[in-house]
Amino acid sequence: MDKTPIKGDAQPGRIKSVAGGLTAVKQTLSHLRTKKAGAIRGLRILGQMNQKNGFDCPGCAWPDPADHRSKFEYCENGAKAIAEESTRTIAKLSEFSIKALTEKTDFELGLLGRIVQPHISKNGSSYTSCSWEEARNVIQECKKNLSTPNDAIFYTSGRASNEAAFLYQLLGRKLGTNNFPDCSNMCHESSGVGMSKTVGVGKGTVSLSDFKYAEAIFIFGQNPGTNHPRMLSTLREAAIRGAAIVCINPLKESGLLAFKHPQKPRDILSKDGVALATEYVQLKVGSDIAFIKGMLKTLLEWQQVEGDIIAQEFISQHTAGLPELEENCSKTSWDQILDATGLTKSQIVRCADIYRRSSSSIICWAMGITQHVHGVANVQELVNLALIKGNLGKQGAGLCPVRGHSNVQGDRTVGINHAPSEEFTGRLGKAFSFSPPPSKGLDVAESIEKMHREDGLLFFALGGNLLSAAPDSAVVAEALQNCALTVHVSTKPNRSHAYPGAVSIILPCLGRSELDKQATGDQFVTVENSMSVVHRSQGRGKPAGENLRSEPAIVALFADALLDEDWNDYVANYDRIRDKIEEVVDGFENYNQRVRSESGFILPNSARELDFEALGKAQFTVNEIPTFETKEKGLLLMTMRSHDQFNTTIYGNDDRYRGVYGGRNVVFLNEKDLVKHSLKSGDKISISSNYEKKRCIAGYQVLSYDIPEGCAAMYFPEGNALVPLSLRDKQSGTPSSKSIVVTIRKHFS
Numbered sequence: 199m200d201k202t203p204i205k206g207d208a209q210p211g212r213i214k215s216v217a218g219g220l221t222a223v224k225q226t227l228s229h230l231r232t233k234k235a236g237a238i239r240g241l242r243i244l245g246q247m248n249q250k251n252g253f254d255c256p257g258c259a260w261p262d263p264a265d266h267r268s269k270f271e272y273c274e275n276g277a278k279a280i281a282e283e284s285t286r287t288i289a290k291l292s293e294f295s296i297k298a299l300t301e302k303t304d305f306e307l308g309l310l311g312r313i314v315q316p317h318i319s320k321n322g323s324s325y326t327s328c329s330w331e332e333a334r335n336v337i338q339e340c341k342k343n344l345s346t347p348n349d350a351i352f353y354t355s356g357r358a359s360n361e362a363a364f365l366y367q368l369l370g371r372k373l374g375t376n377n378f379p380d381c382s383n384m385c386h387e388s389s390g391v392g393m394s395k396t397v398g399v400g401k402g403t404v405s406l407s408d409f410k411y412a413e414a415i416f417i418f419g420q421n422p423g424t425n426h427p428r429m430l431s432t433l434r435e436a437a438i439r440g441a442a443i444v445c446i447n448p449l450k451e452s453g454l455l456a457f458k459h460p461q462k463p464r465d466i467l468s469k470d471g472v473a474l475a476t477e478y479v480q481l482k483v484g485s486d487i488a489f490i491k492g493m494l495k496t497l498l499e500w501q502q503v504e505g506d507i508i509a510q511e512f513i514s515q516h517t518a519g520l521p522e523l524e525e526n527c528s529k530t531s532w533d534q535i536l537d538a539t540g541l542t543k544s545q546i547v548r549c550a551d552i553y554r555r556s557s558s559s560i561i562c563w564a565m566g567i568t569q570h571v572h573g574v575a576n577v578q579e580l581v582n583l584a585l586i587k588g589n590l591g592k593q594g595a596g597l598c599p600v601r602g603h604s605n606v607q608g609d610r611t612v613g614i615n616h617a618p619s620e621e622f623t624g625r626l627g628k629a630f631s632f633s634p635p636p637s638k639g640l641d642v643a644e645s646i647e648k649m650h651r652e653d654g655l656l657f658f659a660l661g662g663n664l665l666s667a668a669p670d671s672a673v674v675a676e677a678l679q680n681c682a683l684t685v686h687v688s689t690k691p692n693r694s695h696a697y698p699g700a701v702s703i704i705l706p707c708l709g710r711s712e713l714d715k716q717a718t719g720d721q722f723v724t725v726e727n728s729m730s731v732v733h734r735s736q737g738r739g740k741p742a743g744e745n746l747r748s749e750p751a752i753v754a755l756f757a758d759a760l761l762d763e764d765w766n767d768y769v770a771n772y773d774r775i776r777d778k779i780e781e782v783v784d785g786f787e788n789y790n791q792r793v794r795s796e797s798g799f800i801l802p803n804s805a806r807e808l809d810f811e812a813l814g815k816a817q818f819t820v821n822e823i824p825t826f827e828t829k830e831k832g833l834l835l836m837t838m839r840s841h842d843q844f845n846t847t848i849y850g851n852d853d854r855y856r857g858v859y860g861g862r863n864v865v866f867l868n869e870k871d872l873v874k875h876s877l878k879s880g881d882k883i884s885i886s887s888n889y890e891k892k893r894c895i896a897g898y899q900v901l902s903y904d905i906p907e908g909c910a911a912m913y914f915p916e917g918n919a920l921v922p923l924s925l926r927d928k929q930s931g932t933p934s935s936k937s938i939v940v941t942i943r944k945h946f947s
């Protein structure tokens with residue numbers, strides 16, 4: 199039974215009202231030191247990050263400026279990612295029993311250091327180092343167990359480069375399966391599905407330069423101060439320029455309130471930095487549709503009275519479905535909207551007024567929108583908001599789902615997709631002279647269900663940490679242990695390694711900042727950011743160990759073991775992989791030539807060109823306001839990252855912007871809910887969810903916090919144990935990690 203171990207009680211401290219500042223610089227240096235990367239060496243490596251001839255940050259997917267780049271073109275959390283990767287500590291996995299590994303937190307596992315040798319565990323034995331040859335032979339041996347290709351599952355994390363991901367999808371399809379669960383299934387899949395159904399493309403439509411012209415920027419369910427920190431520089435410029443910034447988030451996040459740019463003396467010398475949010479909307483968890491419907495209702499009512507409020511010409515030329523939406527908005531009462539959001543009508547009207555006055559607005563969002571059973575509906579409601587004012591296909595306007603992992607968008611573009619289009623498999627089959635499997639494969643939730651239900655599967659993970667990323671941790675742990683073989687391509691130990699299959703192999707890969715030398719010379723890889731810019735990433739640092747291999751080389755080893763095919767030509771020169779991507783994927787014409795330009799190139803986006811041919815017209819949709827059975831004492835829980843965290847990688851136990859130090863065992867609650875439960879800040883509780891069966895975790899302390907009444911927040915992966923796998927969006931398969939009905943009980947120790 200996996201429950202993320204709790205180590206140390208968090209201590210509450212001062213909540214920050216400004217993000218960034220010199221503390222961000224101090225944090226950067228402290229992480230370089232504590233992670234034993236060395237301050238000087240670490241700063242030298244960081245000096246190459248996000249530079250035009252450097253390597254791409256392995257953190258989030260916020261784009262780099264196309265023109266001028268600062269010498270320090272990174273944020274505190276990007277620096278923490280590199281401190282992790284550049285540690286000189288070498289992991290000695292054989293010193294720990296599997297049980298001992300299960301008792302370590304993700305933070306403690308990360309501190310063990312870099313894995314520099316292949317490792318193997320058999321029948322629950324400790325991991326011992328082995329040769330690449332032995333690993334290859336074991337994989338080949340295990341393949342014999344494969345009764346059907348669909349008993350193999352190929353998981354991908356968003357760190358994988360385009361080149362590695364393309365070979366990986368080719369591997370699985372040549373084996374005969376479309377089982378490509380990937381981390382985007384758990385994050386922006388709802389964006390992809392919701393946008394494809396309404397504007398015909400599943401990617402953002404804005405470029406970084408659009409932020410220079412936007413008159414208003416709406417930010418839904420996103421905490422950029424922690425998850426996309428360089429976005430604060432962009433918001434700072436917009437705020438200084440007078441753009442309105444409207445933040446819609448149950449929690450008051452420092453990074454949305456104000457920002458002190460560490461490289462701007464005027465900010466550092468100022469008391470409060472640059473104020474960002476013009477309007478801060480702390481709505482109840484899961485009520486974005488109600489809020490947006492309130493804005494739409496207001497705009498449509500003003501249109502009735504004053505006319506010339508909505509973009510009529512754009513709407514008549516490019517869209518369909520407005521009459522149904524108008525009817526739905528008029529039938530939706532303000533009581534319904536205000537009850538669902540917990541807001542006042544005047545606040546919603548103020549936001550509608552900001553939106554009305556803006557001739558070009560950008561709508562940004564992240565997990566607070568997508569990780570719900572109504573995630574797709576949330577995204578479609580955002581599209582309604584964009585369409586009603588014609589905020590598409592013009593400068594300073596558009597839709598901007600901000601991706602949380604550096605190449606999660608690129609992986610999907612080059613074929614990591616459990617439901618590939620016929621056009622893609624057709625071109626792939628032609629390029630490699632084989633018949634790719636036609637039937638749809640499994641996404642993350644479906645893969646875990648299959649691994650849990652059936653014995654003897656083969657599970658491959660190209661990066662990532664499925665156990666800590668996915669919901670229903672106990673089920674995921676058992677699912678991994680149920681496999682005949684689990685193979686992880688990793689840089690450092692993580693919790694998924696602590697739940698090995700009958701045979702488990704860990705294969706150590708190069709880090710982003712490390713030199714990738716192959717037969718024809720030094721290689722670079724490519725990635726695609728949130729704004730569809732494909733660009734190079736070339737590490738030049740000395741690898742952490744001589745026996746590391748690149749991701750493409752490791753996938754070639756899989757091809758040798760599983761397909762008995764020699765892919766060393768591709769490994770020798772990645773240009774050959776890119777030639778094949780050019781052959782198979784739209785928008786990559788002259789790939790090798792164009793990607794050698796300093797800032798790479800932008801992939802086509804039909805919605806940005808107002809080309810909705812795939813759908814006929816862009817679609818307004820009617821999305822009902824969701825309701826939650828919280829009953830009298832139930833709470834609606836959202837899980838989230840702390841500031842010392844990137845996805846499942848825990849850099850430290852502090853969350854300084856929210857005033858939490860030295861621990862992660864906290865549940866943020868409104869003071870009224872503490873009173874309702876006869877609790878006071880610091881009291882220990884158990885917290886349960888009750889879907890199909892009861893899931894309960896204990897030893898967490900409640901913390902009085904500025905969050906709407908009836909709502910709660912806690913960190914993941916700790917909170918994942920409460921999220922049932924079955925609680926997911928039916929269209930996108932994205933688990934509902936942002937709205938789970940829970941109950942709490944005082945825990946008497």
Ligand code: SF4
Pocket residue numbers: 255256257258259260271272273274275276277425426427428429
């Ligand atoms: S904003 Fe994102 S991509 Fe940029 S340095 Fe920070 S973590 Fe890395």
